[in-house]
Amino acid sequence: MHVADLETPALLIDLDILEHNLRRVADYTQAHGLRLRPHTKTHKTPAVGRRQLDVGAVGLTVAKVGEAEVMLGAQPPDLLVAYPVIGASKLERLMKVARKTRVTVALDSLFAGRQLSDAARAAQVEIGVLAEVDVGLGRVGVSPGDELVQLAQGLQRLPNLRFEGITFYPGHIKDHGEQGRQQLARLGELIPCMLADLRRAGLPVNVVSGGSTPSLYHSHELPGLNEIRPGTYVYNDLNTVRSGGCTLDGCAASILLTVVSTARPGQIIIDGGSKTFSSDRSVNSSENSFGYLVEAPGAVFHKMNEEHGYVDVTRAEHNFRVGDRIHIIPNHVCVAVNLHERVYGVRGEEVEEVWTVEGRGKLQ
């Protein structure tokens, strides 16, 4: 099948770029003795998870139990659920996953820990746990210091749980400028302090898990960190470019679209909007743009409705007609992939792979 045979909108993955991205991060983590446990929320596709494992990932990360169930298809040696699992029926499902592969859960409350322990005991399985600590994003996670020690101590005492260590998500570090450097330096001081606190409390720490895509290649500068969980790096997107995490030629994902209207001078309407791209805006930029037009970088994709994209072509290098096809690199690939039933792995004009996004909509 050729790209020309695909109906639009279609989400394409350039396989050469994908393979380069996978290899680059695998090489980096191997060179620095870091374990790589990619977050699969970006691709939600077992075949891609398998490729991550094949180049050296030690396991995979998911956010939801439904994603864990799907990602068993990649046959991971273990799965980290980087999310507190709350509620009896979800925990029952998680225990079924734990009968098939080793499972670890990140959580920040003893409430979640006790529910997990009860479910593990009832199912007669052992579940790993990581204490989630907030290192600056202000989302989930207890504060470093006493709160962390208390959480870790509490978790260690709960039956059928195996306390593995700590986890954090440095999602507040979004640039490689002065601010990003200062935030990294603070994190580099914080980790050894947290480890010393836990050591003093007699708590063994095997795992120190962090790492997002923007801060990825600084992971080796953080003493004590031994595992990273980047997600977006697999496909990359315009927001990764804006944060300095890659360049445009590292973006494996683009959306193929058709021009459906040129009725208004200076504007084209394309057959994808917020149900194709998501409404995610640009980060680290005042740019009002929902994507980068590969065929006409001067065009501005400035507005969307659900199924319509509005592109200002007054400064475009290209004269568009109804029926023309264009490629757009999205702002945020993780939410865009989640809107597509399938993605197409392409090499040049050849479609080599058709992957169902099996984890799409697995919210629970």
Place this chain on the structure above:
Amino acid sequence: MHVADLETPALLIDLDILEHNLRRVADYTQAHGLRLRPHTKTHKTPAVGRRQLDVGAVGLTVAKVGEAEVMLGAQPPDLLVAYPVIGASKLERLMKVARKTRVTVALDSLFAGRQLSDAARAAQVEIGVLAEVDVGLGRVGVSPGDELVQLAQGLQRLPNLRFEGITFYPGHIKDHGEQGRQQLARLGELIPCMLADLRRAGLPVNVVSGGSTPSLYHSHELPGLNEIRPGTYVYNDLNTVRSGGCTLDGCAASILLTVVSTARPGQIIIDGGSKTFSSDRSVNSSENSFGYLVEAPGAVFHKMNEEHGYVDVTRAEHNFRVGDRIHIIPNHVCVAVNLHERVYGVRGEEVEEVWTVEGRGKLQ
């Protein structure tokens, strides 16, 4: 099944409110002799389309061929594809739909018209066409006047097409204040002029199709308009409330969520973010909010990541704990529904209906 048995996040539809919304619009259109052809993009669910037909809709509207295929499940007497269909394989699929029900397509170019005519001739079917005109939104549609007459004349000459009339989407009318009134008045003057132009050119106009949810109850004030295609009214959402199209008690859809973290004082984290709600912001408001917390209207849902919602509870009426469940009315229900595999029709605490969102992700 009870609501308490549902895993979260779950999209609930209050069936009493849904039925009230369906009945109210049906009564309004009947009272004013308007044909009702609801846009099904909001629910993407044949069972809900069937309910719209059962209370008097003359047919259904879709945006994409994939939605048309799904919506055949509602057994509509006819389907309007309110979108130019471009590309041979999509048109082939549309012709298969046209063998099962009467199909009309809205388009704004002779390019799209010729492709449609060729496909209809090859399939030996007749397809209705509406000339799309831009009445102020600046999206698709030719300009009123000569452009419209030329498009209509061109369409009328094409084989296997049945020219039915004109269509427009008054999506620029978003409020009931002075601006909205002026925009409606201008549209009220424009429609008779367009009809006179077409009459002079010898073009019969059976259908004048317009109508969005915010301007819905002003449709009878527009002389010549004989059909409306509201979508959002079926469930309504916070943006409909903000535009004056309904009140909070007209919102049938809410998302049930669980508090998964209270680690940070003054904040709760809920188990839904941009993959549950979409990132659509509030319209007609400077409010930085992604939804309305039914249990605590003073709480501010101000930030999202993909699977995390950040709610500021410093001014909330409620003291939340991990494991608590809350209901949130989303900003934009059409994009939220498209993220869910199923929606649950509830009456009180009883789950009466489980509907698969069959049109979810039907982008093509």
